[in-house]
Amino acid sequence: MAAIFPPWANVAARASLIAGVCALGGLAVGVMAWARTPNATRRYQPVSQPVPFDHRVHVAGEHIDCRYCHFSVERSSTAGIPPSTTCVPCHSTTWLTSATLAPVVKSVETNTPLRWNRVTALPGFVYFNHAVHVNNGVHCETCHGRVDRMAAVYQAEPLTMNWCVSCHRARAPRLTNCSTCHR
Ligand code: HEC
Ligand code: HEC
Ligand code: HEC
Numbered sequence: 001m002a003a004i005f006p007p008w009a010n011v012a013a014r015a016s017l018i019a020g021v022c023a024l025g026g027l028a029v030g031v032m033a034w035a036r037t038p039n040a041t042r043r044y045q046p047v048s049q050p051v052p053f054d055h056r057v058h059v060a061g062e063h064i065d066c067r068y069c070h071f072s073v074e075r076s077s078t079a080g081i082p083p084s085t086t087c088v089p090c091h092s093t094t095w096l097t098s099a100t101l102a103p104v105v106k107s108v109e110t111n112t113p114l115r116w117n118r119v120t121a122l123p124g125f126v127y128f129n130h131a132v133h134v135n136n137g138v139h140c141e142t143c144h145g146r147v148d149r150m151a152a153v154y155q156a157e158p159l160t161m162n163w164c165v166s167c168h169r170a171r172a173p174r175l176t177n178c179s180t181c182h183r
């Protein structure tokens with residue numbers, strides 16, 4: 001059985017086991033780390049990506065709806081990052097000659113997801129749900145800024161507790177008690 005796995009499989013399995021154990025045991029550590037790096041400091045900060053994906057070209061230029069790529073945003077807690085196969089229909093004719101797109105080609109060929117770096121992330125102890133907001137008329141722009149005008153996505157809003165609570169106070173006062181966002 002073990003013979004069909006490549007030599008590094010064992011290492012990968014161990015790494016994921018360690019990651020799993022750390023995730024369980026490291027919860028308190030994680031919260032402490034977050035307390036030291038408040039979201040506010042990451043606002044406007046550039047985030048490097050494996051491929052220089054430009055929302056201006058794709059959203060403004062190509063008029064592609066946000067939901068074409070972030071397809072779960074209306075029905076799930078997460079918006080989702082599109083898999084590399086989403087890029088194929090438009091790019092497959094030219095991409096063998098584009099060095100910029102080489103990582104996408106490799107990702108599709110090897111069936112390995114691209115490792116996009118997170119731009120917007122709340123600490124794990126906060127509950128957030130995209131669908132509830134989007135379906136109650138809160139637009140992407142309100143929380144993410146004008147992504148359609150960004151060469152590279154950055155965090156446009158503070159995403160602090162006070163920022164969340166201020167809007168709730170104005171628009172959804174029954175959702176200002178602690179257990180709304182901390183469960
Ligand atoms: C609906 C069509 C469409 C989809 C889907 C699409 N793109 Fe594009 N993309 C374009 C067009 C049009 C351009 C501008 C013309 C060009 O450079 O090919 C472009 C340009 C680019 C460029 C700059 C091209 C270069 O060679 O420098 C990158 C990088 C890119 N896209 C990445 C992606 C990635 C990654 C995905 C999938 C997550 C994706 N695109 C999905 C249509 C699309
Ligand atoms: C053609 C596909 C495509 C379309 C259309 C698209 N996006 Fe994206 N989006 C991506 C990809 C790929 C990434 C990951 C790379 C990056 O961060 O730029 C991303 C990243 C993001 C992020 C950052 C995610 C994080 O890590 O926090 C936000 C926010 C976002 N998109 C919002 C939007 C909004 C709002 C629209 C519509 C105005 C939109 N996107 C349209 C493909 C797309
Ligand atoms: C009420 C504010 C709010 C609205 C409205 C909103 N987002 Fe987000 N978005 C967030 C927050 C907060 C995160 C980080 C979530 C986390 O870390 O759990 C996020 C994360 C993301 C991500 C990263 C992947 C993920 O699912 O976590 C993408 C992509 C994204 N949003 C796209 C969109 C798009 C597209 C829309 C509009 C259709 C939208 N968002 C509307 C606040 C919002």
Ligand code: HEC
Binds near residue numbers: 127129132142180
């Ligand atoms: C611009 C306004 C606005 C902002 C900013 C905002 N929210 Fe909301 N939030 C709403 C509205 C509107 C609702 C839906 C109210 C309703 O159900 O009537 C909602 C609902 C919720 C719910 C209830 C979800 C459920 O499952 O019932 C949670 C949890 C929540 N928001 C968390 C957050 C967090 C965390 C943030 C900050 C990262 C945030 N919100 C930022 C407007 C906002």
Ligand code: HEC
Binds near residue numbers: 035177178181
């Ligand atoms: C609408 C959503 C929402 C509500 C309601 C809410 N919180 Fe928060 N809370 C957040 C978010 C988002 C963060 C993370 C902020 C950050 O990373 O800067 C947070 C962070 C925290 C933290 C960690 C602070 C730190 O410095 O890291 C504590 C403690 C906390 N909340 C307690 C509470 C208490 C107590 C209540 C009730 C009085 C409450 N929260 C109500 C969204 C909410």
